Amino acid sequence: MIIVNLIGLVLIVVVVWWFWLYKVKTPDTASGEVIIKVENGVYEPALIRMHEGEKITLIFLRKDRSACSSVVQFDALELSEELPLDKTKSITLDSLDTGSYSFNCQMQMYKGKLIVEDKKNG
Amino acid sequence: MSDENSALQKLLIIENAACSSCVEKIERTLSNVPGVDHVSMNFAQKIVVITGTPNDDHLLNALESIGYTGHVADPNKHDVLTEQEHADTTYYKRLMKEAVIALSLGTPLMVYGLFIGEMTVSTNLQRSAWLIIGLLTLGIMYFAGKHFYVGAWKSFLNHSANMDTLIALGTGTAWIYSMTVVFIPDLIPAMARHVYFEATAMIIGLINLGLALEIKARGRTSAAIKRLIGLRPKTARVIRESDEVDIPIEAVELEDLVRVRPGEKIPVDGIVTDGSTAVDESMLTGEPMPVEKQIGDEVVAGTINKSGTFLFRATRVGTNTALSRIIEMVKRAQNSKPSIGRLADVISGYFVPVVMIVAILSALAWLNFGPEPAIAFAIVSATTVLIIACPCALGLATPMSVMVGVGKAAESGVLIRNGEALQTASKITAMILDKTGTITEGNPEVTEIIGTQDWNKNDILRLAASLETGSEHPLALSIVASAKSKDIPLGLVRDFHSITGRGVKGTVDNKTLLFGNEKLMREQSVTIESYVNEAQRMAAEAKTPMYLSVDGILAGIVSVADPVKSDSIAAIKRLQTNGIRVVMLTGDNRATAAAVAKKVGITEYFAEVLPEDKSNKVTELQAQGEIVGMTGDGINDAPALAKANVGFAIGTGTDVAIESADITLIRGSLHGLADAIAVSKATLRNIKQNLFGAFIYNIAGIPFAAGVLYPFFGLLLSPVIAGAAMAFSSLTVVSNANRLRFFKAAEH
Numbered sequence: 001m002i003i004v005n006l007i008g009l010v011l012i013v014v015v016v017w018w019f020w021l022y023k024v025k026t027p028d029t030a031s032g033e034v035i036i037k038v039e040n041g042v043y044e045p046a047l048i049r050m051h052e053g054e055k056i057t058l059i060f061l062r063k064d065r066s067a068c069s070s071v072v073q074f075d076a077l078e079l080s081e082e083l084p085l086d087k088t089k090s091i092t093l094d095s096l097d098t099g100s101y102s103f104n105c106q107m108q109m110y111k112g113k114l115i116v117e118d119k120k121n122g
Numbered sequence: 123m124s125d126e127n128s129a130l131q132k133l134l135i136i137e138n139a140a141c142s143s144c145v146e147k148i149e150r151t152l153s154n155v156p157g158v159d160h161v162s163m164n165f166a167q168k169i170v171v172i173t174g175t176p177n178d179d180h181l182l183n184a185l186e187s188i189g190y191t192g193h194v195a196d197p198n199k200h201d202v203l204t205e206q207e208h209a210d211t212t213y214y215k216r217l218m219k220e221a222v223i224a225l226s227l228g229t230p231l232m233v234y235g236l237f238i239g240e241m242t243v244s245t246n247l248q249r250s251a252w253l254i255i256g257l258l259t260l261g262i263m264y265f266a267g268k269h270f271y272v273g274a275w276k277s278f279l280n281h282s283a284n285m286d287t288l289i290a291l292g293t294g295t296a297w298i299y300s301m302t303v304v305f306i307p308d309l310i311p312a313m314a315r316h317v318y319f320e321a322t323a324m325i326i327g328l329i330n331l332g333l334a335l336e337i338k339a340r341g342r343t344s345a346a347i348k349r350l351i352g353l354r355p356k357t358a359r360v361i362r363e364s365d366e367v368d369i370p371i372e373a374v375e376l377e378d379l380v381r382v383r384p385g386e387k388i389p390v391d392g393i394v395t396d397g398s399t400a401v402d403e404s405m406l407t408g409e410p411m412p413v414e415k416q417i418g419d420e421v422v423a424g425t426i427n428k429s430g431t432f433l434f435r436a437t438r439v440g441t442n443t444a445l446s447r448i449i450e451m452v453k454r455a456q457n458s459k460p461s462i463g464r465l466a467d468v469i470s471g472y473f474v475p476v477v478m479i480v481a482i483l484s485a486l487a488w489l490n491f492g493p494e495p496a497i498a499f500a501i502v503s504a505t506t507v508l509i510i511a512c513p514c515a516l517g518l519a520t521p522m523s524v525m526v527g528v529g530k531a532a533e534s535g536v537l538i539r540n541g542e543a544l545q546t547a548s549k550i551t552a553m554i555l556d557k558t559g560t561i562t563e564g565n566p567e568v569t570e571i572i573g574t575q576d577w578n579k580n581d582i583l584r585l586a587a588s589l590e591t592g593s594e595h596p597l598a599l600s601i602v603a604s605a606k607s608k609d610i611p612l613g614l615v616r617d618f619h620s621i622t623g624r625g626v627k628g629t630v631d632n633k634t635l636l637f638g639n640e641k642l643m644r645e646q647s648v649t650i651e652s653y654v655n656e657a658q659r660m661a662a663e664a665k666t667p668m669y670l671s672v673d674g675i676l677a678g679i680v681s682v683a684d685p686v687k688s689d690s691i692a693a694i695k696r697l698q699t700n701g702i703r704v705v706m707l708t709g710d711n712r713a714t715a716a717a718v719a720k721k722v723g724i725t726e727y728f729a730e731v732l733p734e735d736k737s738n739k740v741t742e743l744q745a746q747g748e749i750v751g752m753t754g755d756g757i758n759d760a761p762a763l764a765k766a767n768v769g770f771a772i773g774t775g776t777d778v779a780i781e782s783a784d785i786t787l788i789r790g791s792l793h794g795l796a797d798a799i800a801v802s803k804a805t806l807r808n809i810k811q812n813l814f815g816a817f818i819y820n821i822a823g824i825p826f827a828a829g830v831l832y833p834f835f836g837l838l839l840s841p842v843i844a845g846a847a848m849a850f851s852s853l854t855v856v857s858n859a860n861r862l863r864f865f866k867a868a869e870h
Contacts, residue, residue: 001490008486012479019475022281041273042280065213066269066333067340068514071457071521075467078540080457085209107517108470109284 029117031056033090036112038072038083039063043103043112050096051119057092058114068105074114076101133370134170134181136192147188155184162373171373210337217334220266224327227262231255231320232842243303243315252304252317259297259319267293267326283474285514289329291478292508293322296841299501314495318505318841325509325845332849339856343522345863346529347456350449353405353424358389361433378436382427390423390439397432401425406445407535407789448788451539452532456525460545462809463520466816470513477511477824484828492829499829502838506827510844511820515851519812522859527805530865535788536798543784547768548802552748553697553795554740554762557708557715558596558684559755560772561694561722561792566597566684568604569665572656573678582678584610586670588630589637592618597666597682598626623709623732625668636671639711641730643669643676650676657681661713664721691722693792698723700796703748707731707739707762736762753787753795770795797867804865812855819851 029049036058037044043060050056062069062083072091073080076099083089093114101114136148148170153161157176170192172181178194185192235241243249263271270293273286300317307315357368361379374380374390382388388401400412403425412428415421421434424445440446459467481504488500524541531538538544555561571579587605590598592615605612618628624645625638636646640657643650648671650657657667657679665681697704706727708715715729728739736754740762743750752759752766755773763769763783771783772790787794827844831837 004489005486008482011482015475015478015482018278019281019283020472024281040269040276041284041286042276042282046280046282065209065216067337068517073457073459075459075464078458080454080459082453082457105517106521107285107514108467108473109286109513109517111282111471 026115033057033059035059035061035088037061037063038069038110041066041109043110046112047115048112049115049117052098052116053095053119055092055094056114057090060089060091062086062089068107068109071106072103072110073106074101074103132172132174132176132178132181132194133372134172134185134192134194136170136185136190148185148190151184151188152181155180171370173373207341210341214334214337217330217337221327221330221334224262224266224323224330227255227258228320228323228325228327228842232324235320241317241320243307243317244312249304249307252300252319255319256297256301256304256317259300259322262323262326263293263297266330270326270329283478285474285512287474288477288508288511289325291481292505292841292845293325295501295508296321296325296505310497311495314498316495316498318501321505321841321845324842328842328845328849332853335853336856339853339860340522342860342863343525343856344456344529346526346533347449347452349405350424350445350452350532353387353445355387355389355424359383360436372440374436374439376436376439378439380434380436381431382421382434383431384427384429386427388421388423388425388427388434390436391443391445392421392434392436392438394419394421394432394434397430399430399432400428402428406448448532448537451537452528455528455538455540455544457521458540458542459520459524460541460806460809462545462806462813463541466516466519466813470516473511473513473516473820477508477513480511480824480828481505481507488829492832499832499838502841503827503829505841506839506844507824509841509848510823510827510839512816512823512848512851515816515819515855516813518852518855519816520809522856523805523808523812523862526859526862527801527808530805530862531798531801534794534797534801534867536794536801537786537788538798538802539784539786543768544802544805546749547751547785547799548806549749550702550751550768550799552703552705552743553751553753554705554707554743554766555694555724555792556736556752556754556759557706557710557718560753561690561706561718562684562686563790564596564684564755566600566666566682568601568680569683570660570681571678572653572681574653574676577672577677579678580608580610582670582680583608584612585630585633585635585672585677586637586668586680588613589615589618589626589628589635591615592628593620593626596684597668600682601680623730633672634674636669636674637680638668640669643671646671646674648674648676653679658713661711662717664714664717666710666714686718686721687790687792689791689793693796694722694724696793696796697799700799702751702799705739705743707736709733733759734761737765740765751795751799753792770798793867800867801865804862808859808862812858815858816851816855819847823847 024047027045027047027049029051031050031054034048034056038060060072060083062085065085071080071082081089081091096116098116098118103114104111149161152158152170152172155176157174158172159174162171181194182192243252270286270289274290277284277287296318300319303310303315303317356371358371358374359366359368359381360374366381371389380389380392394415394417398416401415401421402412406422406425422445423443484507485500485504488503489496492499524544527544528538558564571582573579573582583605587602590601591612613630616629620626621642624642627636636642636648650669653676660667660681665683667679667681669679670677694704704724706719706724708729709731710729712729715727719727731739736759740750740752750766751768751770752762753770753772754763763771768785769783771786773786773788785798827839829838
């Protein structure tokens with residue numbers, strides 16, 4: 001029984017580490033345009049880095065038919081856009097302050113993050 | 123549209139034009155295709171309008187040669203909404219098919235387990251039979267549930283978890299346990315050799331069914347925006363080179379002359395240049411009576427020409443028409459969230475991993491403290507916890523209601539800017555109404571002129587009107603209009619000065635004129651004593667008296683009245699009946715303000731308020747603890763509108779100050795205020811019901827699934843029931859939001 005309990009506790013630790021504590025490898029900073037595929041429950045890429053003061057166009061290409069994937073929202077920017085199926089939808093963001101801007105579907109199942117960094121740190 | 127004319131225009135939908143720099147490249151390439159006369163691309167809509175008679179394949183080949191793909195659309199049939207509906211219908215059919223496949227195995231298995239035999243593995247024959255059924259279930263998992271597993275795996279790799287994760291883990295656990303029982307029964311105690319293939323198949327079937335029904339229900343939530351989009355006509359009859367030709371709406375250009383016949387929809391916004399008619403604008407304004415249109419009047423896209431044939435000059439086309447801007451605003455508002463939904467967002471962000479931990483803890487609790495067969499109880503409870511938890515209902519609770527509520531408001535001519543405005547409007551306790559143009563028509567007319575001994579009425583009007591030609595004030599416009607209607611020639615004004623809150627000053631015919639209120643006259647030491655009583659009598663009749671002095675001596679009084687809108691009294695009463703403190707603000711004199719306030723049943727008013735002081739009045743009421751709504755015409759009230767908790771801009775017809783206020787009333791009627799507040803309250807109530815339902819469902823459902831009731835009542839939830847509950851929880855939220863579609867503001 002001790003082994004079973006230990007396995008259970010290890011599983012809990014794995015869940016906590018994998019979903020909350022794991023530091024996702026940060027991608028190179030992007031500029032100009034980034035194509036984000038919306039498919040199979042995830043945004044690809046889900047993490048985008050950019051420099052402060054630059055303009056970026058996020059081009060969402062939705063391949064997933066699920067109802068949830070049909071809207072992307074950036075809560076901090078009070079921005080919400082419908083994503084047409086099998087078509088692109090461009091969202092241009094300009095002059096963002098440094099910080100982290102989450103984007104997600106209405107049900108929070110799809111999740112992504114746009115990280116705006118100070119140029120000096122980038 | 124004739125065949126000959128339709129051949130002149132083609133619409134090409136570009137599928138992968140991602141940057142605005144593509145426009146020039148695409149236009150240049152397509153214009154070189156044989157038969158093409160003119161190419162114009164709308165990047166926002168990814169539509170290219172091609173004039174000429176090119177071959178479709180040539181166009182597509184040219185497009186492909188520069189790395190783009192697209193398809194030629196029939197200008198009469200192109201409709202983004204139809205495409206979306208088509209996509210939804212296809213997905214709905216696929217989900218239903220998958221649901222039927224899964225349920226066709228799950229249902230007989232469940233019936234067998236409940237009424238006929240035991241789903242246990244004791245003999246070799248049972249092992250073989252369950253092996254076949256296990257493989258069939260695997261087939262179901264692949265054909266009907268593949269999207270859950272792929273989605274779960276992709277999310278897992280991405281360090282995120284979602285509904286797919288829960289379904290995949292729940293059904294996967296049940297299947298793996300069952301296959302372990304079949305293949306290596308010795309690993310499992312004899313009492314626990316139970317298979318759960320029916321749970322896997324039923325859960326996949328029921329969740330697919332729930333998703334399919336949710337798509338149908340979601341379609342209904344966007345009924346209002348569909349109706350608005352449906353108002354857009356697809357073609358317009360324009361005059362080109364003295365011929366009338368039908369062209370796609372996208373090809374109409376500014377300054378085009380457009381012909382509209384009785385019964386037709388007006389294709390773009392414009393000004394009538396020939397003919398007259400009555401136009402039904404109810405679809406945009408909610409105003410049931412047709413509006414008369416003469417030469418010089420504005421007409422709006424999407425409204426219906428009722429009686430005459432007329433010509434108009436296009437002044438706003440494409441995405442700039444009032445209808446397009448309204449559609450865009452409603453869409454944006456429908457997708458925005460009020461703050462009431464934030465907590466649900468935060469919770470659903472952490473929800474899935476928490477549920478996974480609860481499932482593990484539940485299994486451990488059963489294994490440590492549960493009765494035999496503990497492992498079977500552990501598997502059932504863990505699976506049920508994973509399946510019953512539904513983050514979707516939490517996530518959908520707010521946006522679905524906002525979608526329907528904002529759409530419902532738009533149907534009655536109330537444009538709500540965003541979810542936050544909707545939420546705040548539901549809490550308004552005080553409403554400030556600007557007088558001119560809000561309570562009154564805003565089109566004042568000269569009603570009376572009194573001259574002193576040496577002056578006749580026409581001379582007074584001529585001088586006052588000449589002086590007022592320099593002013594934009596509505597009262598000034600009415601005086602100029604009155605002089606013009608009497609064919610009185612106006613003089614030239616020099617040294618014109620506007621004195622805020624007082625009146626105007628200037629020189630006409632080498633005479634120094636002052637025209638304005640009592641304050642102005644007293645400050646400039648003009649003697650008015652013998653006429654003050656007359657002025658007060660006019661003010662008591664809700665007219666605005668203005669004194670005219672010539673070279674420092676009083677010449678007369680011009681009184682102007684602005685009639686109260688026919689339904690202002692009833693609309694204000696509606697607000698008051700709903701417990702809202704109604705306050706009137708006006709720059710007008712105290713006596714006129716009192717007369718208008720009395721007429722419309724307002725007891726609290728502020729007169730002689732300078733435009734810049736309006737926002738201070740808003741602050742004053744806020745300091746008293748009121749949640750303040752401010753209603754104005756959106757022009758000189760902008761600071762007060764911004765200061766108020768909710769700013770209402772009141773437009774008439776199409777003069778929509780969409781960007782300036784939290785809520786815009788397209789129709790001039792003040793009933794829009796009570797409508798907006800009523801629909802906001804109904805929406806907030808709906809959101810609260812949804813959130814309450816979703817929270818209670820998860821808070822009560824998860825412990826129940828984990829088996830907290832078992833020690834007391836011997837009750838443990840079946841994973842199949844949990845699957846059904848999860849499948850229908852989001853459907854319940856969407857359906858509850860749909861109830862808002864039947865909301866009706868009080869009759870007026």
